[in-house]
Structures are given as structure tokens and as C-alpha cells.
Amino acid sequence: MINRSLFENTGTAFTLKSDSELERAYFLFKMISSEPLVRIGTAVTNFALKAHLPVEKLIRATVFDHFCGGVNEEDCLPVIDKLYTEGVSSVLDYSVEGKAEENQFDNALEKILKIIRFCDDREAMPIVVFKPSGFGRFLLYQKKTEGVALTTEEDAEWGRIINRFDTVCKLAKEKDVEVLIDGEESWMQDAADDLVEEMMRRYNKDVTIVYNTLQLYRWDRLDYLKDLHQRAKESGFKIGMKIVRGAYMEKERDRALEKGYDSPICENKKATDDNFNDALNYILNNLKDISVFIGTHNEASCFLAMELMEAHNIAKQDNNVWFGQLYGMSDHISFNLAAQGYNVAKYIPFGPVKDVMPYLIRRAEENTSVSGQTSRELTLLKTEKRRRKL
Known part of the structure; x- marks a missing residue:
């Protein structure tokens, strides 16, 4: 109960x-x-x-x-160790945004690889995270999503993005560290989805290493998940999915209005909540095929997850189910869930103060x-x- x-x-x-x-x-x-x-x-x-x-x-x-958590990985260690005394794991999130040069993407790659190595042999850090636009130009993802033909130079650039994704996922597989890949704006997301799916095909054969993100304020995401599930069953790979409500609502609605297309965002908060809970239900009904990171500050959704886990006899410590909240917020959810024995991780943003x-x-x-x-x-x-x- x-x-x-x-x-x-x-x-x-x-x-x-x-x-x-x-x-x-x-x-x-x-x-x-x-x-x-x-x-x-x-x-x-x-x-x-x-x-x-x-x-x-x-x-x-x-x-x-x-x-x-700090300005660099080492600076975050006291926070990571402190959280783990209460059973709360950490996901180091290098939160430097808005970069657009090839050397900056290479630097971001090196940073994520360093974090994966930093995670190795640290029980408190089983997961890493990055944004697709951290590894390549946003506009290139957009062109791929819109089906616009790439120039020869852009084709080579896209090849470098694929290599960055692959390099991270390969090392993560070797070190048994899970990789969460964040969701971004809808007008670039299809290209990112396709790329993450390819990484799942390569690295999620036996256990789940690679996770995509479903932003469930989008009304089309549950159908996307079901289609992906079908492809995964046919091709023999496991799905990793972080589920969140979403982070770009105003921007999405404004762009849809400006460009004259239907908004991809659910019509109201209730529809978003229902969509999130339906996706949660679908995943926990199919846990043999899909692992989930439940990224939410919503108490009702957490209670629903706990009830569904109980109904399906899913152990609290089953590594296919994680709860996650941001550092500095919703400690009443994170620490109380951890005290009950659930898998819980805090997203720990870090980086130079100015950045x-x-x-x-x-x-x-x-x-x-x-x-x-x-x-x-x-x-x-x-x-x-x-x-x-x-």
C-alpha cells in the first residue's frame, strides 16, 4: 500500500x-x-x-x-558523496549552452567522455547526460528534420556528429554507464530521434545503455514511442526512455503561430498530464523491452509510478526504473523516494559560473x-x- x-x-x-x-x-x-x-x-x-x-x-x-554542484567535476564530488549517503545518485550535467563551433563540439565531447571515466568505479554516478545540440549545430539537425538536402560540407559535418554520439555510447557501454540524451525543440527533434535510435540499435542489445527523451507536452510522442517499440521488437534492441513533460512550451507555441502550423503542444496542462501518465503506464507495462528514467517534479505522477510498480510486481531497486529530479528542487520527492528504497538520481548541473x-x-x-x-x-x-x- x-x-x-x-x-x-x-x-x-x-x-x-x-x-x-x-x-x-x-x-x-x-x-x-x-x-x-x-x-x-x-x-x-x-x-x-x-x-x-x-x-x-x-x-x-x-x-x-x-x-x-560546482564549476568542474572534482568540485562536485562533495555534493555527490553527500547525496549518496542518503541513497540518492547523481547525474552530472555540463550545463554550458549555446555553443556553435566545431572545436566547441569537440570540447563538449571530451567533457562527456571525461565524465564517463569519472563515473567509472563510482557507484554514486551510474548515468551521464548530454544534449544533441551540444555535439552539433542546431540548424543542421533542423535541416535533416525538414528533409533539406545537405551540402558536401554539411554531410561531412553530420558524419562528425554521428561519430561524437557513437564515441560516447561506445565508451559508456564499455564502462557500463547509462547515457541520457536530452530532447530539444520539435523542429530539430526528428533528426536527433533517428540518431539516438541508431545508437540504441548498436548498444542496447542486451542491457539498456542509451536513452532518448520523450517530451510529453507534445501530443504525438506516445504514438512515436509505440512505433519505436514495434521497431525495437522487430530488430532485437531495448529502448531507453527518459520521460519529462517538456522545456520549450512558449517557444514551440510561438513558432507554430508565426509559421502557421498546428502547435505540437498539448492543448492544456491536463492533456499533458494525461499524456505523461499514459506513457508511464505503457512503459511499465512493457518493462522487459523499455527502461525508463522518470524525470518529474509532479507528485501525482510519482505516486502513479509507485502504484504501477506495485501492481506489476516491479522491485523498487529494478535498474530499469529510475526517478529523477533537478538538484536544488523537489527534495521532498527525491529523498523520501530514496528512503523507501527506489532508484533516485539528482541532475547536478555544473560548469564555470558565467557559462x-x-x-x-x-x-x-x-x-x-x-x-x-x-x-x-x-x-x-x-x-x-x-x-x-x-
């Missing part, structure tokens, strides 16, 4: 937070809950960094240290737009502060 009050346990949720860290978290979420403050803070931070003002220490001591700022700004803006998320964090932090006083 699932304990429906599980996520109310703030003692377990914030067990790793000192009183001062608890106060910092409360202050940050209070700030994030105000849209004008986020807007002003973002503008001031961007200006200060561009003007080379000495603000990195301040950023590091507040928002960076709350949402990020990680676009990620942090997006995180603040997303929290502002999902007011329920922020108010839930504040309520739980308030409850824990009160509990500690008593």
Missing part, C-alpha cells in the same frame, strides 16, 4: 540541509516566486557579468550553490511560470523551519 503522505516528510526531505542552507533555499524560492524580481535580477546579473563586475562570488554563494548563468536564468524563469511548484517548495521549507524550532 502506497503511503499518500510520503512527500510531507520534511525531516527526510531536508536532512542534508543545515539551518543556514534551509534559510538560503527559502530566500531563493521567495525571490523566484516574484516575476518582477526575477526579471530585474536577470537583467542586473547579465549586465554585471558582461561588464566584468566582481559578482561571481555573490552568485556562487547564493543561486549557483543552490542549483549547481552556467543561461541555465540558472532559465531555471528561475521556469519556476516563476510554474507558481504551484514554487509555492509548494516554500510551504515545505516553512514546515521544516517550524519543525526544527520545535
Whole structure:
């Protein structure tokens, strides 16, 4: 029987937070809950960094240290080790965005390979992650998705992208580290999907190493999963799938309106929730063929996953099912699930403070737009502060 009050346990949720860290978290979420403050803070931070003002220490001591693990892999080790004392694993996420040069893609490849080697022999780090656009130009994925013929130079460029994917997946297979490949905008995603599927065919023969991402605010994704499942059964490979609701909703809707095509996004939040839960149900019904990383901050979806696992007699420690949340958020889900014996991992963003700022700004803006998320964090932090006083 699932304990429906599980996520109310703030003692377990914030067990790793000192009183001062608890106060910092409360202050940050209070700030994030105000849209004008986020807007002003973002503008001031961007200006200060561009003007080379000495603000990195301040950023590091507040928002960076709350949402990020460190500036490099070694810097993240204390966070990784600390989380693992409570049974929570780590997924190091090199969160430097917006690069577009070949040498930058090669640098990103070397960074991911270094992380895989860093994961080797570290039980606390069984998974790595990267974005397709970290390994190649976004516009090239877009051209492939739209079926536009590539030039000779672009063909060679695409070949280098395939090689980067293959190099990562091959090493991950050797080291028995799972690879999550993030989803991006719909107008480049088909090319990424095809490439990830090819990696699954190569490296997911016996166990699941390579995972694609389903952004389930898209109404077509469950059908895509079912079609992929059919191909996997016919060709004899396993599917790895990270399921999330999605990260580019406004951008997707604006582009559909501007270009005059039907929006790929579900019509409302309920339709998105239903789509997510239907995909979860489908995967847990087919766990012999599909492994899942359940990336969600939604309590109802977590409860549904727990109930489905119980109904299908899926062990809590079955490596085909992982729950994941972002570092600095939803500790009431992560730590309470881990305490119950489920596989849980935190996404740990890292990178130089200045380079990680676009990620942090997006995180603040997303929290502002999902007011329920922020108010839930504040309520739980308030409850824990009160509990500690008593």
C-alpha cells in the first residue's frame, strides 16, 4: 500500500540541509516566486557579468550553490558523496549552452567522455547526460528534420556528429554507464530521434545503455514511442526512455503561430498530464523491452509510478526504473523516494559560473511560470523551519 503522505516528510526531505542552507533555499524560492524580481535580477546579473563586475562570488554563494554542484567535476564530488549517503545518485550535467563551433563540439565531447571515466568505479554516478545540440549545430539537425538536402560540407559535418554520439555510447557501454540524451525543440527533434535510435540499435542489445527523451507536452510522442517499440521488437534492441513533460512550451507555441502550423503542444496542462501518465503506464507495462528514467517534479505522477510498480510486481531497486529530479528542487520527492528504497538520481548541473548563468536564468524563469511548484517548495521549507524550532 502506497503511503499518500510520503512527500510531507520534511525531516527526510531536508536532512542534508543545515539551518543556514534551509534559510538560503527559502530566500531563493521567495525571490523566484516574484516575476518582477526575477526579471530585474536577470537583467542586473547579465549586465554585471558582461561588464566584468566582481559578482561571481555573490552568485556562487547564493543561486549557483543552490542549483549547481560546482564549476568542474572534482568540485562536485562533495555534493555527490553527500547525496549518496542518503541513497540518492547523481547525474552530472555540463550545463554550458549555446555553443556553435566545431572545436566547441569537440570540447563538449571530451567533457562527456571525461565524465564517463569519472563515473567509472563510482557507484554514486551510474548515468551521464548530454544534449544533441551540444555535439552539433542546431540548424543542421533542423535541416535533416525538414528533409533539406545537405551540402558536401554539411554531410561531412553530420558524419562528425554521428561519430561524437557513437564515441560516447561506445565508451559508456564499455564502462557500463547509462547515457541520457536530452530532447530539444520539435523542429530539430526528428533528426536527433533517428540518431539516438541508431545508437540504441548498436548498444542496447542486451542491457539498456542509451536513452532518448520523450517530451510529453507534445501530443504525438506516445504514438512515436509505440512505433519505436514495434521497431525495437522487430530488430532485437531495448529502448531507453527518459520521460519529462517538456522545456520549450512558449517557444514551440510561438513558432507554430508565426509559421502557421498546428502547435505540437498539448492543448492544456491536463492533456499533458494525461499524456505523461499514459506513457508511464505503457512503459511499465512493457518493462522487459523499455527502461525508463522518470524525470518529474509532479507528485501525482510519482505516486502513479509507485502504484504501477506495485501492481506489476516491479522491485523498487529494478535498474530499469529510475526517478529523477533537478538538484536544488523537489527534495521532498527525491529523498523520501530514496528512503523507501527506489532508484533516485539528482541532475547536478555544473560548469564555470558565467557559462552556467543561461541555465540558472532559465531555471528561475521556469519556476516563476510554474507558481504551484514554487509555492509548494516554500510551504515545505516553512514546515521544516517550524519543525526544527520545535
